[in-house]
Amino acid sequence: MHANSLTLSQNPMHIFDQNYIQDPTQDSQCKTTPIQSQHNRIRLPSLFPLIARYRTPIAGLARRQASMARLSPPPGHVPISPAPHTEDTGGHPSAAKVRVPPDDLGHRSTLSETRGPPPLLFNAIIRGHSRFGSPHSVLQMFVQMLAIGLAPDHYTFPFVLKASADIPLFPLGQSIHSLCLILGFEGDRYVGSSLINMYVKCGDVGRARKVFDGMFLRDASCWNALIDGYMKTGDVRSAEEVFGTMRETERNVVSWTAMIAGYSQNGVADRALGLFDEFLMTVRSGCDGVRPNWMTVASVLPACAQAGALEQGRRIHRYATDMGLDRHVGVQIALVTMYAKCGSLRDAHSCFDRICIDDKDVVAWNAMITAYTSHGMGTEAVETFEDMIRSRVAPDAITFTSLLSGCSHGGLVDRGMKYFESMKANHNVEPRSEHYACVVDLMARAGRLDEALGIIERMDVEPGASVWGALLSACRTHRNLDIAEIAAKRLFMLEPENCGNYALLSNMYANVGRWEEAKRLRSLLKERGVKKSPGCSWIEINGKAHAFFCGKNDHPEMREIYMFLEDLPKRIRAAGYVPDISFVLHDVSEEEKECNLMTHSEKLAVAFGILRTRAGAVLRVTKNLRICGDCHMMIKFVSKVYEREIIVRDVNRFHCFKAGVCSCRDYW
DNA sequence: ATAGGGTTAG
Structure with missing residues (x-):
């Protein structure tokens, strides 16, 4: 063991906890250390002693020289590395100049002295693993590279950081960061944005921000990685701030898409749709070639799905078709889900049918199975699953949650149990x-x-x-x-x-x-300060969404709605309706309870729909929570008495009320 | 060669 291999505290650049360098007494040979990853135990040769080998005065000197060279190349400076310093890479130190201390067997290895593959070849292999292999295999190669004493360069790190972002283990990513610093790549834009992304994936936006703040040259990727980071942690405001700080000319498709996707994922559907439109506006006014691509469309469609905004969804579908973006399987899958969640199973199915057979991957099948499940169509979900197996696509964990939940809602008990048992036995999916x-x-x-x-x-x-x-x-x-x-x-x-x-x-x-x-x-x-999240339902009428909140009466037409609802029990009681007051939480008298029930948001939305649409029109209501039992019963009667088809999507599934029965067969 | 998307659970 080298006495100088752990000069951590003397390194002014260290931002690392010493604990992350494992057992300094261990020899620096490749040791296998179990690393606990989220789902499976993986074994990686420990990086730590290897990295420690680079932590020497020699390497440190190389780093400082590299830093200096990058910041201000001396006049007439002739790089020794085979590749001349270019503007684009910022002039990195050649890997060949980084001398690595001898290992325990006394081998002193530098590039020039090492026989075997040069770093260029290693980079190519690592790139291959990054593309087609697993993050683990990338890291294996990286470890081998370090073990024979080759210094990784600014081409190596993005792949390795991506791999450690995919695992994602904080100490792993951090130790690779430390090596970046030792070798002087912290200023590289590619390495920088990869570092930001790595910290984001490890769940530490704070450190991602630190890296970002420490960079003097930031390109769009760095900004975008940070936007994504804030969005993934649910910090929509900070993401907006970052996006707002970017100059308009700096924003590219990814910036817009990251924002739109972030809004969709954080449940701010209206802002996702709004920003998408804003994006379209800038495309129309500008001529810089920044325009939505298939990912942008695939990011905005979930917002329509979430809001149940069928008309908006159709509009975006038309846009995608016009732009030729609807041929991409990612868009097609998002369309299936959007139509299904907006209540149009027919459109969902026709989009699914249009996906070409080679593109129908597990995600596509899952989307269709989920579509049937959410509509309570267990039999169809089962049939789709069988089709999937016949076309030799392997089901995954998500397939089975959808399938089983479909069986459950469809009352297919024995079938469901059989599938559950076959998960592990026939399909190798661990329950x-x-x-x-x-x-x-x-x-x-x-x-x-x-x-x-x-x-x-x-x-x-x-x-x-x-x-x-x-x-x-x-x-x-x-x-x-x-x-x-x-x-x-x-x-x-x-x-x-x-x-x-x-x-x-x-x-x-x-x-x-x-x-x-x-x-x-x-x-x-x-x-315990538990807050009941307020019930909210909305209904789209002529492409405009009308929202109703439980017990709130700020809608301009509330008077009319209340008059309608007051009258309703009389009308539907004749058909057999008895209010179920057990769905009221508060401690109030019987009469008041019934009154409370009447302010439930889904009732308000249905009433508004009946009042505002022509006789016989289908009503589509979306609710943020699970539908209330009394409302469920009442809407059944409304569908009968008013001869309407009423489709209510609650947080779990669809309820199609028709002629006094619900498609969920009261399994809700 | 970096960054972004689509599927799930009472």
Whole structure:
């Protein structure tokens, strides 16, 4: 072991925690150190002792020289490296000049003395692994490169950083960063944006920002990587700030797309759509060739899907067709999902059919299976799955969550159980907590609560909140308070902030007249400061969305709506409607309770739709939460009495009300 | 050769 191989504290550039350099007493030979990654255990030869070898006065000198050269190449400076310094790369030190200290066997290796592949060849191999292999294989090659004493250059780092961003393990990325600093590549724009991206993927935007702030030459990639970083952490405002700081000429397609995608993913659908339009405006006014590409379209479509904005979605579909962007499978898949989530299964299916057979990958099939599942069409979901298997596309974990949940909603209990068992056995997909949630849901919905509980007890992975949540929700339907208490107890620990669980159990107590316990839960809810997220529903009429909030009456036509709703119970009671007051949380008198129910946002939206559209028109309502049981019942009667088809999309699925029945067969 | 997209769960 070299005494000088860990001069960390003397290195003015270090921003690293010493702990990340592993056991300095270990020899610097390639040792295998297990690294815990999120899903599987991987074994990588430890990078740390290897990197430590570069941490020497010689290497440090090379770094400083490199830094100087990059900042101000001396007049008449003739680079020794084979590749002349160019403007574009900023003049990097040649790998050949970085001398690496001898390893334990006394081999002193520099490029000139090392026989074997030159770094150029290593870079090519690493690029190949980056493209076609796994992040692990990239790192393996990188380790080999270091092990024979070759110094990576500014071409090597972007791939290696991308690989460590994909893993993503903070200490791994950080130690590679440290090597970047030692070798003097921190100023490179490619390396810089890769570093930003790596820290973002490791979940540390703060460090990403630090790298960004420390760069003197920033190109669009650095800005874009930072925008993406803020969006991924849900910090929409900071992302907006960064985007706003960029000059208009600096923004490229990626900047716009990162913003639009970020809005979509953070549930700000209206801003995603707004920015997309703004983008189109700049295209029309400017002539700099920055225009939406297929990724931009694929990023804005989820916003339409989320908002249930069918008309907007159609408009963007037309735009994509006009621009020739609809031939890309990414756009086609996004279209399937958009149409499905906007309630038009027919359009979803025709988009799916138009995907050419070679392009139908697992994601495409998943989109179609999910489309059927969300519409409660279990049989069709199963058929689509079988088609998928026949066309030899291997299903993944997502395929099975969709398929199983489709079976569950479609009441296909035995079929679902069979698929669950075949997951591991025939398709080599390991069941995870969410798959257990689906089969627990499957059993529990069918009223087989004890069996469902048995499944949970025999699980070989830790049951997550969704597993217990499925059980609790079914307990309500089947009025089993004993098992509900077991499930709720777990849920209160697993997700104390979720108000739905408290509400559900409280209502169940109230239903059987155990008021004290119901009250206790409600005060617990208050005590923990759990906020009920406000119910909101919206309906698109003539391409314009009208939003309604539970209990709020700021809509200009609220008077009319309330008059309609006041009259409604009388009309539909004749058809057999009895309000179910157990869906009200508050402690109020019976009459008041009924009144509270009447302010539910989905009722307001449906009423507005009936009032504002011609007789017989289909109503499409979207709700941010799960539909309330009383509303569900009431809308069934409305569909019968007013002879309307009413499609309500709640947070889980679609409910198509027609002639007094719902497509979910009351499995909601 | 860097950055961006599409599928999921009561």
